[in-house]
Amino acid sequence: MTEDANSWTLDPDRALPAEPTARAVAREIYAASGALPIVSMHGHVDVDLFLDNQPFANASELLVIPDHYLVRMLVSQGMTPADLGVQTRDGTPFETDPREIWRRFCQNWKLFRGTPTRYWLEHEFAVVFGAPAPPSAQNADELYDFFLETLARDEFRPRALLDRFNVEVLATTDSALSDLAAHRKLAELDGGQRIVPTFRPDSLLQINHRSWADDVARLSEVSGIDAGDFDSFLQALRQRRDVFIAAGARATDHGHLSADTTELEPSQARRIYAAALRGEADDADAAAFAGGMLFEMARMSAEDGLVMQLHPGVLRNHNSAVRQRYGADAGFDIPVQIEFTRALQPLLNSFGMNPDFRMIAFTTDETVYSRELAPLAGAYPALRLGAPWWFLDSPEQMRRFRESAVETAGFYNTSGFVDDTRALASIPARHDLSRRVDAGFLARLVTEGRLDLAEAVETAVDLAYNLPLLAYAQRA
Template identity: 65%
Template sequence: MATTWSLHADRALPAEPGQRGVAREIYAQIAPLPLVSMHGHIDVEHIRDNAAFGDPAELFVIPDHYLRRMLVSQGYGNHELGAASRDAGGPAAETDHRLIWRRFCENWKLFRGTPTRYWLEHELVEIFGVTTEPSAETADEIFDQLTETLALPEFHIRPLFDRFNIEILSTTDAPQSDLAAHAALAAEGWGERVVPTFRPDALFYPDRAHWRDGIRSLAEASGIDVGDYAGFLEALRQRRFAFAAAGGRASDHGHLLAETAPLEAADAQRIFDAALRAPVDATDATAFAANMLFETARMSLDDGLVMQLHPGVQRDYSHAEFERFGSDQGFDIPTQTEFTRALRPLLGAFGHDPRFRMILFTVDETVFSRELAPLAGAFPSVRLGAPWWFLDSPGGMARFRELTTETAGFYNTSGFVDDTRAFASIPARHDLARRMDAGFLAKLVIEHRLGLDEAIETAIDLSYTLPLQSYARPTA
């Protein structure tokens, strides 16, 4: 007789019995806290429309590059996992969603030891009530159960939003967005629960193929002539204020480098003029993007948007996969990143201004203790973002606390910030972070470096208070 699949109450808590006992006490105080989800990529239209999630392949496999990249690394093609080719001559996307789900289930063992495994277990068992572990033999049974469950009204996105106890969720939106879906949600009373984030990366790199199309869209959305660099800056300012008026708390910047050196206005105008005629070279594009990060910081003084910067990822590393399937297919690869020198122009100009706030993320954990913790531990405007992307894992979170706490403390960090396109994984990600912080704080209690009351207060702050403070609207 098959054993009913369940999750251990102490999962991800410390193995040492004494430390585990203290961690349980701390975790019990933070497990029920509301979720503050300020760095996500959920489609706002899905929330507006109270969308259903379809079938298991549509929910878990097809949209999740974390999951697909593992299967691709073992020989599957993205098209075999439902990704649509944008090349007319490319392989056809698999349309049999049951088959896609079988491929995932029969390779369940590939996820052993990964954070993806933790998130998926939490989702399947805790949220959707699955009691059978995925395998080749159980794939069809689970598919049928989940398909039936996902069709129920209480498993549409808005009821789950309430069930997950999400207090606020931020989407990621292009500057040209009309924010109509956000306006519709605000009219229903959701304006403080779902807010936009300003993501202008595509407009900051004038060597990209569709840059000029983006400039035209920016002009249309802002109603400002973007025929020169001054007009470009003014249009961005207008859109930023529109985002802030719609409830936006932050701008988001995913550059390859952390460079922030400003350009002379004449040099910026020269690059902008050249780019209106044809894509410019990489040197000019990199200099223009660095200049725009500096200008972004300047603009934030007026509109109050928190500046999030997460450099150090070579996007679309596989040219073949990008040409075939486009972006976000699991081939964004981390690079070594330098912050101290690169951020000096920006922090020299704005780092002590009380109107400026910046959250720094990285996937290069070698800079946590060497650069980022010292920066966050010195500048009042800077907070160190949570372990992000490849480091959003038990080991990554544990190393983050070990490498940063002695220099930056807890209160120069953002608290936990999830980064997900998979809505159902949000509570799983927060749960894992809370368990890991409970374990770290329990160690300090056991070593008599913190009292239990201090550890519980700190855990509450890391889980809830600090994320709200990090993204709070500025006071007048």
């Protein structure tokens, strides 16, 4: 590169309050929390990446192709996922030249102005990798070559990056049907369970899922229990949960469209399950079964101690053509309005006061925090609020989350930050942004005389580190 190697530095006060008095307080609070270890308990980085531990080949494979936020923005401006190296599932061509993919990204750097993606990428480039300048059409090739040289070094291999990022615990998201062999091998290599699985059974709980029948057959195979009837199905799910717990799992993860948790009468559950196996279940059956199975998952969590994560309210694969061409994670997931108060009532009536049960609720509808979720979390000991994720993973909406939730639920009925990322290099950037936003919010409370500084510092440390450990604590 032609620029001096130390020429690109980021504003040390980025995302802190602009008002001078509050900014000074926020700096002091952030100084206590900014460098704490990362507890990343909800994410989608592939576990095999760490087991293989191979160097990343180039910047496109690390920073562009796996980052669906980045790809989505460029697609919104007229590109296709194939233009950006996303592999097609229908055999149509896609760009395989990583340098060309990188050029397309660099040429469109301005599209990310004002977005959280811009914040994450700048942190990754300047702080994590020490890149000498922001991307541009003019320096695309030079910057690509810089990353080629940097990524070839051992300290930038996947497991070394976890050390570099100061990651204490990282949770992956794994199919309920996974054999978890990679997790067991990693535990042997690391001498512990630093990278832990999360039990994700969505395709088994939603009978209208396209792979449901095949997945039930596979469940019978991997569990050793013939899931030919509903009672055996529940037994097989319990067996799989036990396998996950033995591999270090701390939580389940449920991405249903609705938050409904209405318990099904056993006879009704058996009828729907049998009809689904015959291919005769209708949409009403599917909705009832999904809600009933969330109730069953809560019952199982109260028994085995896995924390239950629920994030409803997203219409998956909004564009069917994109879904068909690129797969389930590329078809545009769009938020929809969701109701929690009545939907969670059956579950919370049965388990909300149970000391052996813990549930963390997330949503992409920020209006629901003050109206429903904060009052619920402020009442039921078993319920925690997941801090903003996905579309809410931005400074303004993080601040609004604190404003919406804290007055009713307090800080200590929240889970700590959840990054929900598939892009490994963005993990420290996302957690850094959360810590800065929280420092700013706490600084405002200090300057308004609502907290003293020592309380604010203690709260910032709890939000960044202690609360996620507590929220996802393994049962003794």
